[in-house]
Amino acid sequence: MSEPVLRLTDVSRVHGTGAAEVHALRGVSLAAYAGELVAIMGPSGSGKSSLLTIAGGLDSPTSGSVTVDGQDLGAAGVSGRARLRRTSVGYVFQDFNLIPALTAAENVALPLELDGAGRRSARDAARKALEEVGLDGFADRFPDEMSGGQRQRIAIARAIVGERRLILADEPTGALDTETGEDILKLIRARCDAGAAGVLVTHEPRYASWADRVIYVRDGLVVDEAGETPGLSLVDEVEA
Amino acid sequence: MSVKHALLALLEKPRYGYELRAEFEQRTGASWPLNVGQVYTTLSRLERDGLVEAGGTDAEGRSLYQLTEAGKVEVKGWFDTPVERTQPQRDELAIKLAVAVAVPSVDVGKVVQQQRNATMQALQGYRRQSRSGAGDDLAGGLVLDRLIFAAEAEIRWLDHCESRLRRAASTSTAPEPTESAEGGAR
Amino acid sequence: MSGRLAGWRLALRIGQREARRAKWRSLLVVLMIALPVAGVTAVAVTYQTYDVDTVEGLDRRLGTEAAASIDVQGAAAVRQGIDPENASEWLEESEADPLDAAGVKAVIGDRPMLATGDRTFDVRTDKGVTWASGLQTDLTDPLAAGLTRLTEGRLPEGPDEVVVNSNLAFRGPGVGEELLIPNGDVDETRKVVGIVESSEVRNDPFVAGPELPGDYVIERSTWLVGGGPVTWSDIEDLNAAGAFVLSRSVVLDPPAAARAADKEIRPPMGAPDPSELVVLVLIVVMVVLEVVLLAGPAFAVAARRQARDLALIAASGGTARQSRRVLLGMALVIGAVAAVVGSVLGVGLARLLQPLAQDQVSAWFGPFEVPWLQVLAVAVIGFAAAICAAIVPAWIASRQNVVGVLSGRRSESLPSRRSPIIGLVLVAAGVASAAFGTRNALSGIPIALGVLLCVAGVLFILPALVSVAARFSARMPLVIRFATRDADRHRTRTVPAAGAIAVTVVGVVTLGIAFSSDEKQNQESYLPSFAIGDAVVHPRHSAAESDVDPDEARARWESIAAQVEKAIPGATAALTSGATTEADGRYVVVETGAGGSIPLDTTIGEFGELVVAGADGTLPPAVARSLSERDAAAAADTLRSSGAVVFTTDDELRSSQQSARLVIREFSEEEQTDLDVVTLDVPATYLDVGDRAAPAYAVVTPAMVKKLGVEPRVVGLYVENARLGVDAETDLDEALAAGQFPATIMIERGYQETDTAVIVWLLLVTLGAVLMIGGALTATHLALNDARPDLATLSAVGARTRTRRGVAASYALVVTLLGAVPGALIGFVPGIAISYPITTEGWPERDSVAAHYLEIPWDLVGIVVVGLPLLIALIVAVTTRSRLPMVARVE
Structure with missing residues (x-):
């Protein structure tokens, strides 16, 4: 088996200290391979979002290591992690997190522009990504002129623009109806089928079922896994 | 029962036995496989009840069945009556869990998890079917959706069961929720 | 009635909570209003204390x-x-x-x-x-x-x-x-x-x-x-x-x-001069406007933060008025707090600084005294400023699209098409008014009115300008595009902030132009008393020596000349004799041969009406140095041939007149008229001195002086090449004053930029900088706070840490430029207008003096329009925390 795109090894995350100490993650290990979509399920507060922020380098683990594309996030430093988010990792949020002051195309082109790409080439790439999510013709609209589903598609276009190897989606369907949610998942799944690795955090079984593997997280621990390839044993449970 | 009525409904146009079976499976997305013997048994029983009649042969000499007037009335009656929900089906899973809770030696959490994994795999199976194009036509799509929704509901219900079990465990035995979480996990 | 009160009660309660919830923003507004209130109060208290009335001054x-x-x-x-x-x-x-x-x-x-x-x-x-x-x-x-x-x-x-x-x-x-x-x-x-x-x-x-x-x-x-x-x-x-x-x-x-x-x-309290009153009103209005505009963005942000509350109020059946009141309630609370804090602070400050203020003036202060009525008035103005600052955001908030807000769509409506037109009309009216004011009509009131109209016009044009800037930013780098668009999206926040900066810049540019033009006039119309670089020494007490024997006077002056030459290396001090009448009430007049008057504007005046040439007819340096070589030669010729040299500004006399009449005249008490005591007709050469000062009315020979019956005497020294520093001049002057025969020296240095010129310039730049930096920092801080989610998103998609600094700097740059550029343009209008009345020709009227001077202080404009925005952007970039604090989510 080749090297996974994302690997979390024994990752713990503690917020606060003393009496206010909260263990968001207690030694989680998981891997996501190219072409694979992994769903993470669990009730609210189970730590599934923490897992995603750490995987995306937005937060750092208290202990344990994270590698993306073979690169250790801890060693990459703040700017290295930022660079990784610009080039390798695409993030999709529940509430879209589009920048209202930028047009759809500019939002999509954002990571490329931040990476120093020329305005024209960034824009061309953005148009292609918008086309991929079925929003050609909406390039110059502002987010608040669009519906929730359209906005989430822009967010997905932003997450897939360029050659992203890893897509992290945090409840991307949370604010959408079932039909629209299915469309969004179809887009993410298509990207994984095209060779990216995907991690999807959700609490809805119907969307989790799009994944190749479904991992259950509870109280900061991976408690269970259901999937097609259990033989690979990609999940290690760690006793606290 | 539904297979009888479904076949009856499909005989709106004269068909022979094998064709009837193929039509049924295609419409329902191959979710409930029928064997040809079962089809012919049903057809003969329907003929006996006067709901269908043999109506000649086709070009290749296969004997065709068609609806009688009584059969047409029966089909209409079936569609006009909602599916009975007053008497819930005897649900093995519900019974299993109910018993498991009562038997101290059984790890209920594990039962729930195993079931959930199984259901999730089934759900993923349905999803694969729909992605591979099985649900592309409307009838098949609807049936597949029915299965997906049912599986989803079951998983949600199992999640709910797990939460209730944990809450019950934490209030009765362990005040420390993390310990009960591990108990539930193992 | 009770219903109305109840409406306010709810509004005040929500306003108070919101003010407390957003502590920093509230503190910002309170300071913004309290500080000017405190400042004005402190000045009022100090003045009242300084002012000693009859009762207070009785014991003194x-x-x-x-x-x-x-x-x-x-x-x-x-x-x-x-x-x-x-x-x-x-x-x-x-x-x-x-x-x-x-x-x-x-x-x-x-x-x-x-x-x-x-x-x-x-x-x-x-x-x-x-x-x-x-x-x-x-x-x-x-x-x-x-x-x-x-x-x-x-x-x-x-x-x-x-x-x-x-x-x-x-x-x-x-x-x-x-x-x-x-x-x-x-x-x-x-x-x-x-x-x-x-x-x-x-x-x-x-x-x-x-x-x-x-x-x-x-x-x-x-x-x-x-x-x-x-x-x-x-x-x-x-x-x-x-x-x-x-x-x-x-x-x-x-x-x-x-x-x-x-x-x-008791003479009636002079009604204040209308122009002074206008200037006072103008200053008060501008200051209040500035305060309102500085506090405005904070209320705009508050309105946006409260948009959801207000929409919910509307959704539960509240009227637009009730929505407005919620925000106005906050303004009431903050305004009241600011007014009280400002007043207390001002009085305390005045008390604290009293010893310091006392050191600055020579009169003793009276007992510490608080002019309560004035303090109250200032506090009320501050309070009103808070309400004014909240009115526009409140009005806009009350008209918001309820459904849009509740469904999370937030976007400000397009700027009204009418407002820029209104703005242009106001600016045009302001320009017209200012242009009318250039004719020195109505003591400058039209110019003051023009300032107000132009400033109001800018405030109306700004929203459209912000939108235009946002449209033009499409081709700009990401951070600038981001900042400009965001500024446009939050126009209620951007416009007052840019407006505050615009008002500041209008003021600075106007004063700068007025001041520079005045300076230019001073410089170009400067009239040296004598040749630049030379000096004159004359007695410290004019009357003290008239009874001294001429020979002794000459001896004294010789010793002073030696002292001066010793003190100023390279200088030559020449004794200069003059003819002055000794008897009271007598004076010397120079007329044309026919007894006509000779036009002449100014003389040095240091050597009396007549300067006496040497016995051999040599021209005294005081005269020679102020004439062209040709004129000097002509003058020397005339004196050698026993003629007089007469100075005039009338060039015609030079050719038409060959003689002059020297007259000693006396006012007769009995006849109530002037009587000629001695009259002497002499051949004369007339010299046109143009705009320069003449050394005297005329230069005469010793023989003529004798004929007039006047004793020629040394009246002072003319020092050539008096190259001496200002401090050394003061030292020499004190030394001469302390001498046995007190004298004083005056060096002509040409036009000297006064200290006030430099101080005013620095003051303008400093004041502009402080207000601009304050306004821009406030606006940027508020904008960044508002944009936190967007900045988090930027970070999530992989923005470098410096991108955040870039965004912050761009916010500051956009707001300051949006204020500074129109502000500077508008500032030219009253600035140029006011240069007319300020630089109108004074006395004496002179040929070489232009009727109007205009000097645009480009360096000042450059600093304000380019330098300060860049500086502010730099300050913001350096002080912005580049990393967003990661918010720990505890569910």
Whole structure:
């Protein structure tokens, strides 16, 4: 088996200290391979979002290591992690997190522009990504002129623009109806089928079922896994 | 029962036995496989009840069945009556869990998890079917959706069961929720 | 009624909570309003304290014991109010002798009396000579108690003893030393026996003693009188006898008659000059506008933060008015807090800084005093400013799209199409008004009005300008695009912030242009008294030497010339003789041969009406240096051939006139007209001096002077090439003043930019910078706070840490440029307009002086429009935290 795109090894995350100490993650290990979509399920507060922020380098683990594309996030430093988010990792949020002051195309082109790409080439790439999510013709609209589903598609276009190897989606369907949610998942799944690795955090079984593997997280621990390839044993449970 | 009525409904146009079976499976997305013997048994029983009649042969000499007037009335009656929900089906899973809770030696959490994994795999199976194009036509799509929704509901219900079990465990035995979480996990 | 109150109660409650919830933002607004309130209050309190009224000043003028002071004016009857200094008038003269002590006693009875007198005279210090004010009285007299306070030594007892104040003691004569008072050739001496503080003189030299040299020929008699109260009828009697009276009892408890007289005689409080009033109103309006605009963005952000609350109020059946009140409620709370805090702070500040302020002025402050009415007025204006700042955001918030807000769509409507048109109309009106004002009409009111119209116009145009900027930003780098678009999306926040900066820049540019133009006029129309780089030395006291023998005077001047040449290496000091009439009432006139007058604007004036040439006809350097070579040669020729050189501004006379008439004229009391005493016709050459100052009316030969019956005498030195620094000049001047024969030197340095010019320039830049930086930092801070989610998103998609700094700097740059560029453009209008009345031609009218000067201070404009925005962007970039604090999510 080749090297996974994302690997979390024994990752713990503690917020606060003393009496206010909260263990968001207690030694989680998981891997996501190219072409694979992994769903993470669990009730609210189970730590599934923490897992995603750490995987995306937005937060750092208290202990344990994270590698993306073979690169250790801890060693990459703040700017290295930022660079990784610009080039390798695409993030999709529940509430879209589009920048209202930028047009759809500019939002999509954002990571490329931040990476120093020329305005024209960034824009061309953005148009292609918008086309991929079925929003050609909406390039110059502002987010608040669009519906929730359209906005989430822009967010997905932003997450897939360029050659992203890893897509992290945090409840991307949370604010959408079932039909629209299915469309969004179809887009993410298509990207994984095209060779990216995907991690999807959700609490809805119907969307989790799009994944190749479904991992259950509870109280900061991976408690269970259901999937097609259990033989690979990609999940290690760690006793606290 | 539904297979009888479904076949009856499909005989709106004269068909022979094998064709009837193929039509049924295609419409329902191959979710409930029928064997040809079962089809012919049903057809003969329907003929006996006067709901269908043999109506000649086709070009290749296969004997065709068609609806009688009584059969047409029966089909209409079936569609006009909602599916009975007053008497819930005897649900093995519900019974299993109910018993498991009562038997101290059984790890209920594990039962729930195993079931959930199984259901999730089934759900993923349905999803694969729909992605591979099985649900592309409307009838098949609807049936597949029915299965997906049912599986989803079951998983949600199992999640709910797990939460209730944990809450019950934490209030009765362990005040420390993390310990009960591990108990539930193992 | 109760319903209305209930509406406000809810609004106030929500407003108060919101103000408390957003602590930093509230604090910002409170400071923004409280600081100006505090500043103005402090100034008002300090002025009130500084201002000493009659009652407060009584002890200073009467001491602690005297019942009254009586000041005899002469024989004329006078009338007065309560305080003769504020209300007095002289009636027609009478033949009687002025009151003497006995006369006073005849009116007010036999009381103790102490003669006092105020004097001013020169005293010698360690460095030279300084001017001192003196109190001549017997300080040991009980009636003098309280006029001075002894801090060291003892009070003078004999006529040769004095006390001085610490200011003078510090500069020279201390206790036990001699105080030298120059008086003619010899110094008078007094023995300093003590150090006192005067009740009236503070930071200036002060001497008190029983015998001081006087500066008046006729002394007015002034007495302090003791005994019982001096009544109003006593005062009326003394007035009739020609004396003014300051009576303690009348001041403290004025009878009705005194009040009536006071009301009648006191000159009416001059109605303020309309132009001054306009300027005052303009300043107040601009300051309030500035405060409103600075506080506005904070309320705009509050309105946005509260948009959801307001939408919910609307959704649950609230009216637009009720929505508005929620925000206005917050403004009420914040405004009230700011007004109170500002007032308290201002009064406290004034009290705290009183010693510091006291050091800056020479008069003693009165007792600490708070002008409550003014303080209240200032507080109310501050409070109103808070309400004004909240009105526009509140109005917009109350009209928001409820559904849009509740469904999370937030976007400001397009700017009204009408507002930029209104703005342009206002600006056009402002320009027209200012243009009208250039004709010096209505004492500048149209220009002031023009400023207000233009500023209002800019505020109307700004929203459209912000939108245009957002549209143009499409091709800009990401951070600028981001900042500009965001500025456009939050126009209610951007416009007042940019407006505040625009108002500042309008002010700075206007004042800058006005000031630079004035300076340019000063510089270009500067009229050197004599050749630049030369100097003139003349007697310090003009009258002091007229009775000195001419030969002795020449000897004295020669020694001074030696002293000057020694002090200024390379300089040559030439004795310059003049002809001045000695007898009182006589003066010299130069006329044309036919007795016509000769037009001439200015002369140096230092050497008298006529400068006398050398016996051999050589031209005195004072004349030679101020003439062209050709004119000088012509003048020398004329003098050698016993002619006079006459200066004029009329070029025609040069060819038309060959002779001049020198006249000694005298005013005859009997005939009430001028009589010619001596008349002398001489051949003359006329020289046109143009705009320059002429050395004198004419240059004459010694022979002519003799014929006029006037003794030529050395009247001063003309120093060529007096290259000396300013400090060295001061030193030399003090040395010359301290000499046995006091003289003073004046070096012509050409036009010197005064210190005030530099200070005003610095002040403008500093004031502009402080206001611009304050406004931009506030707006940027608010914008960044508002944009936190967007910045988090940027970070999530992989923005470098420096991108956040870039965004912050761009916000600051966009807001400052949006304010500074239109502000500068608009500032030109009143600036150019005001340069007309400021630089209109003064006296004398001259050919080489333009009718109008205009100088645009491009460096100032550049600093304000380019430099400061870049500086502010840099400050913001450096001070912004580049990393977003990761918010720990605890579910």
